[in-house]
Amino acid sequence: MPKFSYVFGLLVVISVLLAACAPSGAPITVEVTRIVEVAGEAPTPVPPPVAGGERLQTVLDRGKVICGVHGSFQGFGFVDSAGAWSGFDVDFCRAWAAALFNDAEAVEFRGLSAQARFTAVQSGEVDVLSRNSTWTWTRDTELGLTFGPVTFYDGQAIMVKKEIVSDPTAGLDALEGANVCVQSGTTTELNLADQFRAANVGYTPVVFEDQTAAFQAYDEGRCDAITSDRSQLATQGQAVLANFADHVILDLVMSKEPLAPAVAQGDDKWADAVHWVVYGMIQAEELGITSANVDSFLSSQDPVVRRLLGVEGELGSKLGLSNDFVYRVIKLVGNYGEVYEKNLGPFNLARGQNALWTDGGLMYAPPFR
């Protein structure tokens, strides 16, 4: 019975193999993220995903925060030719590093494209995303993200060449038949369609994967207008366009764009740590604590200040952080206003809605008690 003996032999080998390949340990994430730009040093291996509540410990054990940012957006997230990162969003990454490790440089930045950013958070590739991302219903629910406090209240705007529309108070109907450059993978792309549809104005979108390419094509005359968040139009416009004075940003507000950091859903402890660092920076500005004068506040008798800076009480340790985490953040990075002024001041971007609530803005931290 030679045939039977083959089959029997095969069965024996198969069962041995199957036994050897029994289900292994923790699953490793499939890496579907595309990293667009990476800083000088080699990236660390992908961290294994963690079940709810373990991310904070993972980060502390690793000794640095992996932060998803924009790589080519001056003022918000930008890596220069020397590999140094700068920007408003980037400084929040530094703040988290300062709070966790008392070292503002204990961050590994990952430059992410608009397309890849949310997958990077979902898959655990980055601990936190600080990349001018709009907090929307879909992203909060279907994409499985938890957004933090809004760090920048933005709105979609449209920039036009002055030779086409010179009056900043013009409406969308002045753009009938226009070609509009826009970046793909953004809320902007959808708002653009909604707004023009609502206004019943015909237009042609020209969609680019990369914001810089969109600005370049607009500058070369491919489009009559370009749309993006107002902050992007102002900063990128000054940084990229040949002559910013030839363009006008219309007053029209096309959408609400609350930009906020995001972490993966289902890890409240890590989300709390991320959120309260941002609130600490806002609260510090409200109390007038800056990186320059924070040491003098340590001897303050004001209980609010003492609790915030960790001189008394144990607010930090309840978050799993050190009690003086706000002190570290303010000392090493600065308060909200300082970060804003340092990164966005050069672009003459007025505080507007991003002023403190005491100044008529929307920046408001819950009480530290």
Added chain:
Amino acid sequence: MIYKAFWRDIRFLQMLAQGIFVILLALAAGYLYVNVTANLQRQGLTVGYGFMKNPASFDIGESYIPYQASDPYQRALIVGVVNTLVVSLVGILLTTIVGVLVGIARLSTNWLVNKLAAAYVGVLRNTPLIIQLMFWYFGVILQLPSVKQAIELPGPAFLTNRGIYLPWTETTATFPAWRMYLILAIISVFVIWFVLQIARSRASIPLSPSWNLSYLVIPVLILWLGAEIQPAPPITPYLPELAGLNFKGGLRLTPEFAALLFGLVLYTGAFIAEIVRAGILAVSRGQVEAARSLGLTNGQTLRLIVFPQALRVIIPPLTSQYLNLAKNSSLAIAIGYPDLFSIAGTVFNQTGAAIEIIVVMMLSYLSLSLFTSLIMNIYNSRTRLVER
């Protein structure tokens, strides 16, 4: 009969090797599946194609089928598939022409033609396609003058940084009637062929070759009768002209389409040129000499002797280049052409359905490639050397 121990039997060992391979493959697939489902569950995400019916709410710059923002996601994806198909088909057509011409030029004894062709192949084959696309888009097409200062070429055709406008034709009211006459004329050719076949098989003496004239006379007669019934021409010229801020009429190639098409055609053409050259050189010298000694002219030698034999060498690698062109069209996103990859990227980003969209994309490109392969394989089996 002596039985060998099964572990020494070569047939068993071969089966074992194949069995192990299949098991490893299944384990790898199973691992990936478990990993994905576990991760999705951890994130509380679900997989399904329910979202495809939801309105897309984004606009697409150019589409060959009617589309608006209120159409569902699946419609948007079809627009992407059609856009990819259009650029691939036009690209394959043009790149074949470019490749064959340059391939022959590479073999020319004219020094200048030969060296120019060699330089073209050298430069285009050895730089990345994405850089060439960027060059064509940002470096050439967007540098063209604005609509007001458009470059006018005879035709008239206009080159602007908003697109390239070419003369085109427009169908008139008599087009359906004319289409019918044309179909009738084509059918008549087949009918004549059929009738002549039967007549030849029944005739006792060979039919006069002058009967072949009927292939020409009868279709022309049908078309002439058609012209008597419908004297108005079926198509009229449709020329681009400046109307307000933009050109109206004619065939408009958007800057994105034009840049993508130029880039793909010239890049793939360089590879095809080398394939064509290799194919021609593969035909033995003796064949050309034999053709000459039979008194065939240069053109006849190339057309009747060299090319049919070269085709056997050319077709298989040519198929790969066609597939490459179609797949490379996914680089369109860098220069803003809304191909399948670009639109699928947008849909993925708006819905978060990464896995579903990637599956749709892979299946679309796979079917496109397999279909191209199928056509080319049929053609290949027709040109293949029939061995007895």
